[in-house]
Amino acid sequence: MAAQQEVVANIIQQQVLKAAEIIEERLDEEIKTLDDLKGDDIEKLREKRLLQLKKEAKKRQEYLAKGHGEYNELGDEKQFFDVVKKSSNVVIHFYRDCTPRCKIVDHHLKILAKRHLETRFCKILADRCLFLAEKLKIRVIPTLALIKDSNAKDYIVGFTELGNCDDFSTDMLEWRIARSSVIDYEGDLLNAPDKKKVGKPDGNIHSKNSRNLRNSESDLDD
Known part of the structure; x- marks a missing residue:
């Protein structure tokens, strides 16, 4: 031996x-x-x-002249289309004041806006843009629309793909956004930062908390 x-x-x-x-x-x-x-x-x-x-x-x-580097709120649909026209990469958060999880999204997007100057980060009150919400098929709040070259490329609906929990990390959200190529990312797109929460690279989550997640989000149709 x-x-x-x-x-x-x-x-x-x-x-x-x-x-x-x-x-x-x-x-x-x-x-x-x-x-x-x-x-x-x-x-x-x-x-x-x-x-x-x-x-x-x-x-x-x-x-900076286009508003990148900050996480801003858009006042109406016209302002939304102006932003999409000027910026190639846009992450927009459809939110409601009465939905607690929107505050969590706000926290992370403020950090990512400064981290990724190449992308415009903003939010818009869903009830203020019903035509736009219908056009983009926004049904659940919060929803992030990931837009590239004026096309809605992908959506992050609720927290299901972020680990089905409220305490997901900023890195986790950054990774998920990066998978749609609307931000520059040097990490591993095949493996999430919070592997234990996600499990599979495709982001499909099966969790006991799924019922609680739905209850804490709001349906735009309501």
Whole structure:
């Protein structure tokens, strides 16, 4: 038994040393590449980086001018269509003051609006836009409409896909929105941040709390 453990330890040690050698070789190559750069090459890299930063700053200013970076309320349907026309990516929360879970959504969307400047986050009172709600087939409150290039691409209805609970994380909602490609996301789209709550990558939830969830949400038809 001891002999087997020693063999395994030696194999692991050899693998670690090999990995270290590979990393060292890559570092040497990068250092050599930098050393080989001439003054003109360094200046070109600097100019390229400055140009990239200027483009990013300009894009940021454009986003801010359109209302990105903040979570705002829209007054009516006309304002909604103006937002959708100006911004390629929009997340809009259809809410009601009498629905407690809408406050939970508000909390998370305020955070995500600052985290994802590339997307416009806003909300609208469902009772104030019945034509729009009917057009988008909004039936349950809260509902998030995920809009890309003026098309309603997806909906997040209630909290079912967020773990069927009130204490889901902001990261969980971010992941679910990202699956519709309306925000830039660097995480794993196939695995939810709260795996224990979701269970399956497709987001289908079967929970004992489903009845309570329906009771705490409101039906727009009512």
